[in-house]
Amino acid sequence: MQVKIINLEKIFYQNKVVSIVAPxxxxxxxxxxxxxxxxxxxxxxxxxxxxxxxxKDLEIKIEGGILQVKKNMVSIIL
Structure with a gap:
């Protein structure tokens, strides 16, 4: 599935992943x-x-946000 992580300034991360674990x-x-x-x-x-x-797994420390899953596309706004 495709994941896109966006913060206030830019697209922080964009790639295909097997799984996501989120708080x-x-x-x-x-x-x-x-x-x-x-x-x-x-x-x-x-x-x-x-x-x-x-x-290698990627771990990103976050301070809240919103996550949306739709048709194998995960969008995360931090």
Whole structure:
């Protein structure tokens, strides 16, 4: 699935990933391919991405945001 992370200044990250683990208001949740349409508010924590072409996971410390899943496209606004 494609992920795009946007902050106030630019596109922070854009790539294909296998999974995303994100800090929601009620705890961490995971997004996998073919996930149902979904919108969540994110709280402070660590966003964990597993890139499809890289064996090393990517961890990004965030201070809240919004996450949307729609048709294997995940958009995250920080």
């Amino acid at each position: 929601g208001l009620n705890g961490y949740f995971q997004i996998l391919e073919n996930h149902a349409p979904f919108i969540s508010i994110l709280k402070d924590g660590v966003l964990k991405l597993k890139p499809i072409y890289d064996r």
